Amino acid sequence: xxxxxxxxxxxxxxxxxxxxxxxxxxxxxxxxxxxxxxxxxxxxxxxxxxxxxxxxxxxxxxxxxxxxxxxxxxxxxxxxxxxxxxxxxxxxxxxxxxxxxxxxxxxxxxxxxxxxxxxxxxxxxxxxxxxxxxxxxxxxxxxxxxxxxxxxxxxxxxxxxxxxxxxxxxxxxxxxxxxxxxxxxxxxxxxxxxxxxxxxxxxxxxxxxxxxxxxxxxxxxxxxxxxxxxxxxxxxxxxxxxxxxxxxxxxxxxxxxxxxxxxxxxxxxxxxxxxxxxxxxxxxxxxxxxxxxxxxxxxxxxxxxxxxxxxxxxxxxxxxxxxxxxxxxxxxxxxxxxxxxxxxxxxxxxxxxxxxxxxxxxxxxxxxxxxxxxxxxxxxxxxxxxxxxxxxxxxxxxxxxxxxxxxxxxxxxxxxxxxxxxxxxxxxxxxxxxxxxxxxxxxxxxxxxxxxxxxxxxxxxxxxxxxx
RNA sequence: GGCUGAGUGGCAGAGUGGUUAUGCAGCAGCCUGCAAAGCUGUGGACGUCGGUUCGAUUCCGGCCUCAGCCUCCA
Numbered sequence: 001x002x003x004x005x006x007x008x009x010x011x012x013x014x015x016x017x018x019x020x021x022x023x024x025x026x027x028x029x030x031x032x033x034x035x036x037x038x039x040x041x042x043x044x045x046x047x048x049x050x051x052x053x054x055x056x057x058x059x060x061x062x063x064x065x066x067x068x069x070x071x072x073x074x075x076x077x078x079x080x081x082x083x084x085x086x087x088x089x090x091x092x093x094x095x096x097x098x099x100x101x102x103x104x105x106x107x108x109x110x111x112x113x114x115x116x117x118x119x120x121x122x123x124x125x126x127x128x129x130x131x132x133x134x135x136x137x138x139x140x141x142x143x144x145x146x147x148x149x150x151x152x153x154x155x156x157x158x159x160x161x162x163x164x165x166x167x168x169x170x171x172x173x174x175x176x177x178x179x180x181x182x183x184x185x186x187x188x189x190x191x192x193x194x195x196x197x198x199x200x201x202x203x204x205x206x207x208x209x210x211x212x213x214x215x216x217x218x219x220x221x222x223x224x225x226x227x228x229x230x231x232x233x234x235x236x237x238x239x240x241x242x243x244x245x246x247x248x249x250x251x252x253x254x255x256x257x258x259x260x261x262x263x264x265x266x267x268x269x270x271x272x273x274x275x276x277x278x279x280x281x282x283x284x285x286x287x288x289x290x291x292x293x294x295x296x297x298x299x300x301x302x303x304x305x306x307x308x309x310x311x312x313x314x315x316x317x318x319x320x321x322x323x324x325x326x327x328x329x330x331x332x333x334x335x336x337x338x339x340x341x342x343x344x345x346x347x348x349x350x351x352x353x354x355x356x357x358x359x360x361x362x363x364x365x366x367x368x369x370x371x372x373x374x375x376x377x378x379x380x381x382x383x384x385x386x387x388x389x390x391x392x393x394x395x396x397x398x399x400x401x402x403x404x405x406x407x408x409x410x411x412x413x414x415x416x417x418x419x420x421x422x423x424x425x426x427x428x429x430x431x432x433x434x435x436x437x438x439x440x441x442x443x444x445x446x447x448x449x450x451x452x453x454x455x456x457x458x459x460x461x462x463x464x465x466x467x468x
Numbered sequence: 469g470g471c472u473g474a475g476u477g478g479c480a481g482a483g484u485g486g487u488u489a490u491g492c493a494g495c496a497g498c499c500u501g502c503a504a505a506g507c508u509g510u511g512g513a514c515g516u517c518g519g520u521u522c523g524a525u526u527c528c529g530g531c532c533u534c535a536g537c538c539u540c541c542a
Contacts, residue, residue, distance in 0.1 A: 010472085030542070043542045073540070156537075162470050163538065205540085227542030231472095234541095257542075258473090264534070268541050295491080296481065301474080301535070311480060311492050318491080321505065344482090352482050356490035366506055438501055445503075456504050464505090 002057065004223070005299060005348045007231060007254035008155055012348050017222050018252065023059045024217040025051065026251075028209060028226035028234070029111070031068040032092035033077040036099045037274035038289075038304055039227065039260045039267050045290055046257045046298040046349075047225050048105040049390055053345050056389050064216045065108040066209060067093055069115050070202055075191060085192055089115075099277040102286045104391045110216045114208040118194045121203045121211040124245050125183045125196075133244040134183055137174035140199050142184035144206075146177060149240040155254060156232035181237055183207045206237035210245070213238075219246035225255040228299075229268075257298045267304060275304060287392050287400075288312040294351045294390050315359075317401065317466075319387070322362045324397040324464075326369065326380035333378050334385070337361040341386050351390060358386055370459070401466035417451055426455065426463050 002015040017023050027047045030040050047065075054061050068074075069089040078085045093113075100107065114121075125142055128134035133148045146152050146160065153160055163179055182204035187193035193200035203211075213221065219242070226235065235254065242250040260267045267274045280289055283306075291312040296302045337357055344353035361383050368376040387393025402419065425444055432440040445455050452468040 028542075031540090037542085039542045041542090046542095071540090157471060158538070159470085165470075228473095228536070229541055232537060233539090259536070259542075261535080266536070266541090270539095270541060299473090300481085303480085305480095307492095308480060315491055318505095350482075352490080356482070359490055363507085369506090433501080436501080442502070449504095454504060456506095457500070458505090459499085466505095 002054075002346045003348055004253050004255065006252075007235075007256050010157070013253070015253065017059065018220060021058065021060055023054050023061045023223065024221035025054075025061060025063050025223040025225065026209075026213040026217055026221065027063070027065045027108075027224070028230055029065040029067050030096060031071055031073060032089045032096060033074045034092060034269065035276040035278060036096050037260075037267060037269070037276050038280065039274065040096070041099070041103060041277050041289065042260050042293050042298075042302060043225075043227055043257055044100050044105045045103060045293045045391070047255075048103075049294060049298075049351060050223075050225070050255070050349060051106060052389055052391060053349065062110070062217060063106075063108045064110045064112065064213060066212050067096075067111060067113045068205070068208065069093065069113050070192065071114075071205055095278075102281060103277070103290055104286060104394075112212040112216060114203065114212070117208060117212050117215070118203065120215050121207050122184075122194075122196050124207060124211045124214075124241065125198075125203075127245040128183065128241065131244060133240075135176070136198055137176070139174040140186040141174060141182055141201075142198055143175050143180040144183055144237065144241060144244075146179040146181070146240065149244055151243075152179075152240055153236065155236045155239055158232060158236075181206060181233065183241070206234055207241055209234070210238045210241040210250075214242055214246060214250075219248040219250070221251060223253045223255060224251040225257070228256040228258055229266075231256050255298075258296075258301045260302045260304050262304050264303070280309070284309045284313060285316075285403075287316055287395070290390075290392055291316055294392075295355060297352055298349060315355075316392070319358070319362055319383070319393055320395070320397040320400040321466075322365045322369075323380050323383065323393065324401065326365070326377050328384060329377050329381055332381055332385050334382055335379070337364070337379075337382060338386065341389075345389070354386070354390065358383060361386070403467065417448075417453060422448065422453055422465055426465065429455070430463065 003012045004015050005011070006013045025047070027043065030036065051061055051063050070085070074085055074089060078088045081088060097107070125134065128144065129142070132145070134142055134144050136142050153163070160179065184196060184198055184201050185204060186199050186201045191202070193202060213224065224235065224238075239250050262273045262275075265271065265273060277289070288309055289312070292309055293302065295312065295315075337360065340357045341354050344350045344357060347353070361379060365376055365379045365383060368379060384393055425448055429441045429444040432438070432444065448455060448465070454466050454468055456464050456466070458464060
């Protein structure tokens with residue numbers, strides 16, 4: 001039985017979908033004005049694992065992840081760059097999708113954009129005005145009236161009174177209450193704008209997710225996810241908007257992933273301490289980055305460091321070394337390892353524990369490979385299957401082991417030996433060994449090692465190689 | 469200040485009221501011409517002070533430290 005930690009109750013709860021056999025899931029995607037950083041990668045990978053696992057349990061999953069392509073930062077950045085908003089957002093939407101693809105993230109079923117959703121956003125604002133949950137201020141902006149939504153704060157565990165006490169006063173705002181938030185912003189001269197009953201303007205940030213999620217998934221759906229920083233106010237506001245506009249409960253399970261940190265500080269665009277996905281992928285394989293993310297529980301903080309990425313790479317080498325020479329047989333036979341894996345994943349997607357099972361299975365494969373090849377093949381198939389549920393171990397082991405970890409780093413590719421050159425060196429060493437010229441043989445091996453090539457003499461007499 | 473969450477062995481990171489997490493690194497053995505890989509064994513831990521208990525790293529309370537949210541942010 002799958003249990004999910006629900007931010008609404010702050011407890012693990014048994015998961016029951018609204019419609020048997022179906023899961024409808026919405027995740028807040030990114031605002032496209034810059035490249036994805038590791039924090040974005042984490043959201044994408046975490047929910048990719050959630051989706052893969054839900055599917056493996058037999059659920060028919062509808063996964064929606066939006067793209068925010070209009071907001072103040074986008075407007076500023078486009079102005080800074082001297083490019084149009086659509087050029088900027090198109091560029092970074094494509095970059096984001098490329099990054100996701102390289103990380104092995106299965107694309108969402110629906111990827112709505114705010115600017116394609118203006119009409120449904122306006123329709124939702126109309127309903128909120130009609131039911132008295134929103135008002136037009138003196139400056140023509142439309143605001144949500146938080147005081148009209150009794151359960152405001154239920155997701156973030158905040159009391160309206162506490163929020164008011166700590167609210168920062170912004171004299172420029174025309175709100176009735178500092179907690180009210182904008183649904184429709186009147187355009188200033190030169191700003192992008194859409195016509196509306198309330199004048200030309202653009203949607204506020206929160207309303208787009210309410211409009212897009214309920215349009216794609218219905219007024220009431222199963223899971224809504226995103227980074228922990230969105231819990232308040234973004235998700236709190238989404239609940240307020242959606243439930244006021246539809247009169248129905250909005251979401252049953254809220255999932256929030258923890259942050260990526262650098263030196264124990266949150267990685268974020270505003271702090272400027274972020275590493276972009278493409279930057280990291282110059283030095284590490286996408287699979288290593290994915291392993292690094294999955295090796296921590298999704299709600300825990302994740303500290304970014306080269307050392308942790310190196311560990312991830314070493315772990316993958318161990319897996320692929322075990323899989324090497326044990327090709328897929330086509331038939332999947334599962335064992336107790338799969339049972340244990342499921343028990344871990346059923347416990348709020350406990351991927352570190354699931355990985356521990358994979359490591360145990362790996363040891364079993366290594367034990368079996370020389371004694372019982374049939375069993376080894378079977379276990380290898382099981383490992384590939386379980387790895388697939390986490391989105392890795394699907395590559396050809398030889399390719400993984402012989403592909404340079406930094407193959408994407410242009411500066412290092414030119415110095416890399418070709419496979420043919422390595423084979424030649426191995427043949428020369430073999431000849432030296434046959435002639436008992438171990439000094440000569442070792443010289444060749446040391447030379448290869450110096451260039452990042454590790455030789456392994458197999459029991460049968462064959463020599464295999466891999467890159468460090 | 470309010471509200472969350474966290475403090476585990478050299479590092480990363482799960483978990484549990486009494487019995488092996490797991491990976492990397494270390495040590496020893498097997499294997500090897502020597503290595504590498506692999507296997508076997510092994511050392512090393514639960515912020516702090518109290519309480520509950522036959523027994524707590526695990527439950528409860530105080531304290532200390534850290535992070536996050538309360539403002540754009542995944």
